Amino acid sequence: MVSKESREEEMRRKRRRIRGFLGLGFCMQGFRCFPWTAINFFLKDSLNASPSTLQLLQNSANLPMVGKPLYGVVSDAVYVGGQHRIPYIAVGAFLQALSWLAMAILSSPNISIFSITIYLLLSNLGASIVEVANDAIVAELGKQKQPSSSSSSGELQSFVWMASSVGGVLGNLVGGVAIDRFPPQAMFLAFGILLSVQFLVTVAFRESSLDLPRSPAGVGVRKQLRELSDALRKPEIACSISWFAASYAVIPALTGTMFFYQTRYLNVDSSVLGISKVFGQAAMLAWSIVYDRYLTSVPARKVISSVQAAMAVFMLSDVLFVNGVYRSIGVPDSVYVVFFSGMLEVLYFFKILPFSVLIAQLCPRGCEGSLMAFLMAAVALAFIASGYLGVALASFVGVTADDFSGMPVGLVVQAVCTMVPLFWASCIPEEKPRTGKKKD
Numbered sequence: 001m002v003s004k005e006s007r008e009e010e011m012r013r014k015r016r017r018i019r020g021f022l023g024l025g026f027c028m029q030g031f032r033c034f035p036w037t038a039i040n041f042f043l044k045d046s047l048n049a050s051p052s053t054l055q056l057l058q059n060s061a062n063l064p065m066v067g068k069p070l071y072g073v074v075s076d077a078v079y080v081g082g083q084h085r086i087p088y089i090a091v092g093a094f095l096q097a098l099s100w101l102a103m104a105i106l107s108s109p110n111i112s113i114f115s116i117t118i119y120l121l122l123s124n125l126g127a128s129i130v131e132v133a134n135d136a137i138v139a140e141l142g143k144q145k146q147p148s149s150s151s152s153s154g155e156l157q158s159f160v161w162m163a164s165s166v167g168g169v170l171g172n173l174v175g176g177v178a179i180d181r182f183p184p185q186a187m188f189l190a191f192g193i194l195l196s197v198q199f200l201v202t203v204a205f206r207e208s209s210l211d212l213p214r215s216p217a218g219v220g221v222r223k224q225l226r227e228l229s230d231a232l233r234k235p236e237i238a239c240s241i242s243w244f245a246a247s248y249a250v251i252p253a254l255t256g257t258m259f260f261y262q263t264r265y266l267n268v269d270s271s272v273l274g275i276s277k278v279f280g281q282a283a284m285l286a287w288s289i290v291y292d293r294y295l296t297s298v299p300a301r302k303v304i305s306s307v308q309a310a311m312a313v314f315m316l317s318d319v320l321f322v323n324g325v326y327r328s329i330g331v332p333d334s335v336y337v338v339f340f341s342g343m344l345e346v347l348y349f350f351k352i353l354p355f356s357v358l359i360a361q362l363c364p365r366g367c368e369g370s371l372m373a374f375l376m377a378a379v380a381l382a383f384i385a386s387g388y389l390g391v392a393l394a395s396f397v398g399v400t401a402d403d404f405s406g407m408p409v410g411l412v413v414q415a416v417c418t419m420v421p422l423f424w425a426s427c428i429p430e431e432k433p434r435t436g437k438k439k440d
Helices: 003-031 033-046 051-060 063-077 086-106 113-143 154-178 184-204 220-231 234-247 255-265 270-295 300-320 332-352 352-362 368-396 407-427
Strands: none
Touching: 003 033, 003 063, 003 113, 003 154, 003 184, 003 220, 003 270, 033 113, 033 154, 033 184, 033 255, 033 270, 051 113, 051 255, 051 368, 063 086, 063 113, 063 154, 063 368, 086 113, 086 184, 113 154, 113 352, 113 368, 154 270, 154 352, 184 352, 220 234, 234 352, 234 368, 255 270, 255 332, 255 368, 255 407, 270 332, 270 352, 300 332, 300 352, 300 368, 300 407, 332 352, 352 368
């Protein structure tokens, strides 16, 4: 007869295995910012891309993310060797490694923007497949209520969010330092090697150790699509996802324009931008801890609306920054870029944690991967629309690589658009606050 102590020790080992595997996967997702630092400078300095071209490429490269519902349906319904999550993570890691290693090996001074775009599309295809499978694992484990489950939905979501933030901190810190010391190809090669290691670790990992629920026999892609369709017909799910995607899509993103303004007009050093991104990722890590400890009992609508309003405030602060107000009162541009720009960049993602927890709670059993994938695809499509809208706004206010006089007007329009979704925040269900958390 197995003693209670032995069972508890086995559960602790199982939790460590689960968190170790998910921690690696989400940490690598966060670390993807490492080669992207090199991509941005490579496009600006080596290929002489304009702000609009840079922003168009950044957003167009995310097109594979829109296919996430399909990847989710397939991973929910199609088992490979008795597994339906791990094989897809392995395939995604392989595609990413292939694309970055190709860029490292084949890159030359004559490489075209078109070639870079193809490689980035392949990389993001692999990344989206990995994210779908990882998100589905978190959703499935979060819905388990047995004593052997690794944690509650909110706790596990917070853990993987922390892992992703740690990866982001490391990626931006190392990337900010490496960009001044190594050519972009060396950074591509290093990331490709790391992805190869992730691929090998994933292949060696057995899905049975995660104790995931199996779909009933005979469940196919067509039936999984019907279940996803049924889930999306639920008003609380459909309205929530529609609002969440729209809250991003209506904001004209000016990220590429701001990158050029900081590096070309203000001559901000690349290391300062790296530190700014590190600060932002550290803020995301702190946010995950604060949310896990203090905000899991706060209704999602209140948390998400507060973040949306904070985004608008920071955008208005950017107006003062571009007009030189902070500089006139003694605040150096580099200090503002590190703290305020770094915070605004990650505020966009603060809403995802509470909303993911909400959707995981509303999601019917059996289509976790499909629904979480649909959510992330909707967000990806919203970011693409936001990026294209930002290019149009920058063109309308007359911002170019050498003329930034229209930036203040563009930033005011951006802030106003950010506030608009708050008027229909009632689309997010006001779920009953949870009175406590489940302890490990």
